[in-house]
Amino acid sequence: MTAPVMPVAPTYGAHEAPFDVSLIITFAVPAFVLLILLEMIITKVTKKGRYEVTDSATSLSMGLGNRIFGILFGAFAVGAYFWVYEYRLFDLGWTLPVLVACFFAEDLAYYWFHRVAHERRWFWASHVVHHSSQHYNLTTALRQTWTGTLGLSFIFWLPLVYIGFPPLMVLMFSAFSLVYQFWIHTELIDRMGPFEWVMNTPSHHRVHHAINPNYLDANYAGVLIIWDRMFGTFIPERKEEPPRYGIVSQLGTFNPFRVAFHEWIGIWRDVTHAKNAREVLGYMFGPPGWSPDGSRKTSASLKAEWAARQQSSAVPAE
Amino acid sequence: MTAASAGVVVFMVAVAFVLGFRAKTRLDEAALRQLAVNEGDRSAEAVIAANGKAALARLASGKLMVVRVMGADVSARLVAASAARLRLKRDKLSVTFADTGYPPLHMRLSEAPPWVAALAAGEAK
Numbered sequence: 001m002t003a004p005v006m007p008v009a010p011t012y013g014a015h016e017a018p019f020d021v022s023l024i025i026t027f028a029v030p031a032f033v034l035l036i037l038l039e040m041i042i043t044k045v046t047k048k049g050r051y052e053v054t055d056s057a058t059s060l061s062m063g064l065g066n067r068i069f070g071i072l073f074g075a076f077a078v079g080a081y082f083w084v085y086e087y088r089l090f091d092l093g094w095t096l097p098v099l100v101a102c103f104f105a106e107d108l109a110y111y112w113f114h115r116v117a118h119e120r121r122w123f124w125a126s127h128v129v130h131h132s133s134q135h136y137n138l139t140t141a142l143r144q145t146w147t148g149t150l151g152l153s154f155i156f157w158l159p160l161v162y163i164g165f166p167p168l169m170v171l172m173f174s175a176f177s178l179v180y181q182f183w184i185h186t187e188l189i190d191r192m193g194p195f196e197w198v199m200n201t202p203s204h205h206r207v208h209h210a211i212n213p214n215y216l217d218a219n220y221a222g223v224l225i226i227w228d229r230m231f232g233t234f235i236p237e238r239k240e241e242p243p244r245y246g247i248v249s250q251l252g253t254f255n256p257f258r259v260a261f262h263e264w265i266g267i268w269r270d271v272t273h274a275k276n277a278r279e280v281l282g283y284m285f286g287p288p289g290w291s292p293d294g295s296r297k298t299s300a301s302l303k304a305e306w307a308a309r310q311q312s313s314a315v316p317a318e
Numbered sequence: 319m320t321a322a323s324a325g326v327v328v329f330m331v332a333v334a335f336v337l338g339f340r341a342k343t344r345l346d347e348a349a350l351r352q353l354a355v356n357e358g359d360r361s362a363e364a365v366i367a368a369n370g371k372a373a374l375a376r377l378a379s380g381k382l383m384v385v386r387v388m389g390a391d392v393s394a395r396l397v398a399a400s401a402a403r404l405r406l407k408r409d410k411l412s413v414t415f416a417d418t419g420y421p422p423l424h425m426r427l428s429e430a431p432p433w434v435a436a437l438a439a440g441e442a443k
Contacts, residue, residue: 252388
């Protein structure tokens, strides 16, 4: 007789996972469709929230284009994950503690990706697509970039696989994060009590999409709002200041191709007119709105102008 | 798969259409004044397209404010007068921008005010 063997967690190779990770999005899509239809009907009946048919058509087209570009170029990002994983520091494997750690690590990576995507024009050129709608509803969640992989957005997750989190585990939590972030794009759900202390919610994310000066550059969270609270970028929604949505320089078009590429065109134009290397770097990697002479508006300058206006209006007239 | 996804997109847009989410806004002077205030400026002079779907305003700061109706919304953008090129041909005004990512503005005017004609002639920039 052999001694009884204690059951152990199955081990998976670098290219294996307990289930097909791509199924997360596949199964989520029908739910997305149903929830959008439900939100439309509730909006129609209650008059709460806003929809506009052309805006939604653009958002949904961007979502479709995102899937097509994902099929065309996604393998490049996945390949980079597996390549870096070859040089990993630790063999972490698929265990419960590693899964928990990976969840937090992925969400932290998302926070920094998202923050940099707002603070640096190169990454903003892809991410601006998601903010280009003047509406905030579930179709806005699907208004996604076509150029994320080509713009190297995936590099923010490479440290995770370098540490030793299996690439498919990182991709799995990225997919979960994407699915989680769908439902928070709505005006139908108000504040959510203690849930808001830890989790990203519709209220927190409305602030993130707002262009009101005092709401700019806030609430970058994916799933957990704790990162914004930790790194000082959390701003709560205030009843007396309803969010206005879109981008500071509104796009003024529903054309999906212009939505997808306008900021890249802007970078190209600026770089080709730059006078020196400093200007080239500034136009590519400076904050969105950066210009050598400061003539354009950045988030920081907009907030400063707003603060100055607030201060001057608070000074009592003599 | 992609064709099916495209079909779903068309279906959802059709539902939005049937539900009546296709309100159209018309621009007026009051809306332009408010938009300028939102931008921390003041509207000095403005011209609105005959169909009410687009407008061009000169602000107190000297900048131009380009306004377009986007379905039920209004989109406004401020540009330096030197970063916009105006062409006036009879009652048609076309404005193109140094920012080539921003779509050109085309509007039919019932009457072109002198300041628009001056800008189109390359004066007052």
